[in-house]
Amino acid sequence: MSLELLVEAVVSGILLGGFYAAVSLGLSVAFGLLDVPHIAHPTLLVVGAYATYALAQLGIDPIAAGFMLMPAFFVIGVGLYRFYHALFERRGGDIALRGLAFFFGIAFIIEVVLILVFGVDQRLVEAAYIGSSVQLAGLQMPSRMLIAFALAGLLTLLLSTYLSRTFTGRAIKAVAQDQTALALMGADPVRIKQSAFGIATATCAIAGALLIIVGPVEPGMGRLYIGGTFCVAVLAGLGSMKGTLLAGLILGITESLVLTSLGTSWAPAVSFGLLLVVLAIRPSGLFGR
Amino acid sequence: MKFARTFTALRMAVAASVVLGIIAGSAHAQEKKPVRVGFSIAQTGPLSGAGKSGLLALQIWRDDVNGRGGLLGRPVELIVYDDQSNAATVPGIYSKLLDVDKVDLLIGPYSSNLTAPVMPMVKQRNLLLIGNFALDANARLRHDKYFSSLPSASADQWAAPFFDLAKQLQGKAVALLAADAEFAQTLAGGARNEAKKRGMQLVYDQTYPPATVDFSSMLRALRVKQPDAIFVAGYPSDSAAIVRAVKEIGVGDSVKLFGGGMVGLQNAPVMQSLGSTLNGVVNYHTWVPEKSLEFPGVSSFLARYQARAKDANVDALGYYLPPFNYAIGQMLEQAVTATKSLDHKLLAKYLHDNAINTIVGTVRFNEMGEWSQSRMIYIQFRALADKNLDQFRGPGKQVVVAPAAHKTGDIVPFAAARK
Numbered sequence: 001m002s003l004e005l006l007v008e009a010v011v012s013g014i015l016l017g018g019f020y021a022a023v024s025l026g027l028s029v030a031f032g033l034l035d036v037p038h039i040a041h042p043t044l045l046v047v048g049a050y051a052t053y054a055l056a057q058l059g060i061d062p063i064a065a066g067f068m069l070m071p072a073f074f075v076i077g078v079g080l081y082r083f084y085h086a087l088f089e090r091r092g093g094d095i096a097l098r099g100l101a102f103f104f105g106i107a108f109i110i111e112v113v114l115i116l117v118f119g120v121d122q123r124l125v126e127a128a129y130i131g132s133s134v135q136l137a138g139l140q141m142p143s144r145m146l147i148a149f150a151l152a153g154l155l156t157l158l159l160s161t162y163l164s165r166t167f168t169g170r171a172i173k174a175v176a177q178d179q180t181a182l183a184l185m186g187a188d189p190v191r192i193k194q195s196a197f198g199i200a201t202a203t204c205a206i207a208g209a210l211l212i213i214v215g216p217v218e219p220g221m222g223r224l225y226i227g228g229t230f231c232v233a234v235l236a237g238l239g240s241m242k243g244t245l246l247a248g249l250i251l252g253i254t255e256s257l258v259l260t261s262l263g264t265s266w267a268p269a270v271s272f273g274l275l276l277v278v279l280a281i282r283p284s285g286l287f288g289r
Numbered sequence: 290m291k292f293a294r295t296f297t298a299l300r301m302a303v304a305a306s307v308v309l310g311i312i313a314g315s316a317h318a319q320e321k322k323p324v325r326v327g328f329s330i331a332q333t334g335p336l337s338g339a340g341k342s343g344l345l346a347l348q349i350w351r352d353d354v355n356g357r358g359g360l361l362g363r364p365v366e367l368i369v370y371d372d373q374s375n376a377a378t379v380p381g382i383y384s385k386l387l388d389v390d391k392v393d394l395l396i397g398p399y400s401s402n403l404t405a406p407v408m409p410m411v412k413q414r415n416l417l418l419i420g421n422f423a424l425d426a427n428a429r430l431r432h433d434k435y436f437s438s439l440p441s442a443s444a445d446q447w448a449a450p451f452f453d454l455a456k457q458l459q460g461k462a463v464a465l466l467a468a469d470a471e472f473a474q475t476l477a478g479g480a481r482n483e484a485k486k487r488g489m490q491l492v493y494d495q496t497y498p499p500a501t502v503d504f505s506s507m508l509r510a511l512r513v514k515q516p517d518a519i520f521v522a523g524y525p526s527d528s529a530a531i532v533r534a535v536k537e538i539g540v541g542d543s544v545k546l547f548g549g550g551m552v553g554l555q556n557a558p559v560m561q562s563l564g565s566t567l568n569g570v571v572n573y574h575t576w577v578p579e580k581s582l583e584f585p586g587v588s589s590f591l592a593r594y595q596a597r598a599k600d601a602n603v604d605a606l607g608y609y610l611p612p613f614n615y616a617i618g619q620m621l622e623q624a625v626t627a628t629k630s631l632d633h634k635l636l637a638k639y640l641h642d643n644a645i646n647t648i649v650g651t652v653r654f655n656e657m658g659e660w661s662q663s664r665m666i667y668i669q670f671r672a673l674a675d676k677n678l679d680q681f682r683g684p685g686k687q688v689v690v691a692p693a694a695h696k697t698g699d700i701v702p703f704a705a706a707r708k
Contacts, residue, residue, distance in 0.1 A: 124529065126676065216525065216559065
């Protein structure tokens, strides 16, 4: 591989990694911090993509649409968590397995609703930055991937700041560590967790917008992202936002290098192999404690 | 006494008339018992885009044939199950269709991957099956009662016109990019064979995983090899992403022919969204509104399909699969009407021995049940504008460049066609 091709592959990988991080940040909150087996997360990304598509049909820019949808998605997340808590978490027992079944069911229902509302065809959006490219130091980069990377960075920064600098953010981190201790301090763990789940779901709005900016979407697409998003969240070290960005970048760069050199069909094997190696060395992930 | 005898006689007469009435009623019901045509077709999952439009086409055929009095004087009923685009569901569905629903006629599930599990069952039970766009489905079992609706007998035949075009453009070096899935891999195998037959060199030959998001790395690696032609065998999401990446990154000045076997570039929403990005791409298709493909009945069918497509939330144009699914109904209808029978042996013999007139042309089957004359067309997108679905409804935008029998324009090199 020539040096030019290698540099291009690394830069492409960084941009792709940003996209992977963006679609995994919400899962890092829901699964990493709250320990909720949120297997419906990728399907909510697809909902975000379709909602963006619906707003884009009204002439709204897809990125602006993603931000506009965040409050609605927060409310959806709060509702979803309350439902999950009332039916499963509160009752105790084997929550992980039943929670997994619950969120799998939710994902399936959402997929069917999307089919009924939007049909089964692929949907795409149009914008000036889709289908165009930018010259960066002699490298030609797709604008849509640059935007994905920039938004991933922004989301990571906002979430990290929120979780470390605000009272609710610190409470979310606390509930992840010791729910009983937090309750003894007078805070309601359920309310904190529902806020955190709302935030996790709100990120699906903007990440969903990125999903449809990067490529076409169809109702069943969420299934393709289950492995990837969980891989990033686990590799990051559960609950670490900066770790999620870094894990996304590592996976993106690895995949890009493999696609360019070794052979395209090796890409998933190398990515998941990397996850196994990291977990063997650091069982708690890159930034896990 | 006389009264008792009269009463007994009356009772017997009533009983006899009731029995006869039941028999007559039963015979009448038997007459009106519908002809049941069973199949599975994807209504959910990745194949549902085509599956839903295919089902609508078969429903239109059912309505048409019932309007003509049905088959053998009996109404036609479709027994349909959603296979969820999942091959694992197919054996169970077809067992139910045969053993519980007791259907009279069978149509295969949509696509090659899902047809494969049905083939051993129909071979074992010696049943007639009309395959629904399954590529090379009968190659191994060689079942004498299988017939295909796909206008191409093999992957080699499917890919051949593309490589004829490459040869025409003096192409010597070929790049091949294929999704890691059954259909794409079969087609890629055909592409390799056809390139080899013409003495072309494969300078890049890669398979990509189904969840690939960004194709720019692959295009860069491919560009370095300076191919003359690039053959892509991909699924809808990949096809659109690859076409976009080609616009963003480029494929290099060496490329004279780009396209091949990209599924999805026949779908109305994808075509509308990609618009001018498609210019110059040469891709396979089954039917487009060009003069050479104006077969009797196809325009009338598409008008009715398009009128119902919006409410059914399916592909607005319906050029790719729907006419061929309607044709499946016509194949069954012509065979049943001519033989006056639902006997699978007689129907299969008729289909082997006779030309079948459909809205996608006159079809003859070879001994394998495939079309004896391949009719997979290659079209080149030309002079497309953005955000305009209606431009695809007329000729000149999807010019047929191969095969010669249906050609409506000469191939234009990729770079020139994109200007």
